[in-house]
Amino acid sequence: MTIDFTSLSEFAGAFHELHQAFICNPHDIEGLKQAMLRAVHTPTRDKQRIMRALRRRVADHDVQRWAGRFLAALDAAPDNPPPDARGGSPSAPVAPPESAPLAPESPVPVDVEAVTASTGVSE
Numbered sequence: 001m002t003i004d005f006t007s008l009s010e011f012a013g014a015f016h017e018l019h020q021a022f023i024c025n026p027h028d029i030e031g032l033k034q035a036m037l038r039a040v041h042t043p044t045r046d047k048q049r050i051m052r053a054l055r056r057r058v059a060d061h062d063v064q065r066w067a068g069r070f071l072a073a074l075d076a077a078p079d080n081p082p083p084d085a086r087g088g089s090p091s092a093p094v095a096p097p098e099s100a101p102l103a104p105e106s107p108v109p110v111d112v113e114a115v116t117a118s119t120g121v122s123e
Contacts, residue, residue, distance in 0.1 A: 007035055018057060020050045089092070 008014060008021035024035035038076070059111065 004052075007032075007039065017061060018054055019058075020053045 006022065007024050008018055009026050010023050011026070015021075022035045024032045024041045026032060042050075
């Protein structure tokens with residue numbers, strides 16, 4: 001007996017693109033079992049239709065398409081990005097919030113002899 005079963009983890013990045021796949025959570029044993037049973041009991045013609053749709057989606061939405069759309073979006077972007085929500089330049093350094101504690105003016109004194117004696121580490 002041959003069982004054709006193609007599943008896709010809901011954690012895979014392709015999950016959002018390949019809606020026709022038998023989706024499962026690989027960590028959920030009962031859910032995985034149900035996905036396998038759905039796949040096994042799906043009529044052969046339906047499985048063939050699903051696989052054609054999945055292959056077509058993968059062939060049409062390949063890395064070249066993604067790169068072309070990404071580069072087109074970059075070309076369409078303005079030369080100078082708008083200021084961020086705080087009103088500053090996106091490349092300007094961000095000052096810490098006023099409630100953030102400031103660094104001490106001078107280093108905190110450390111008793112090196114006490115530290116080395118308690119840890120057994122010598123200088």
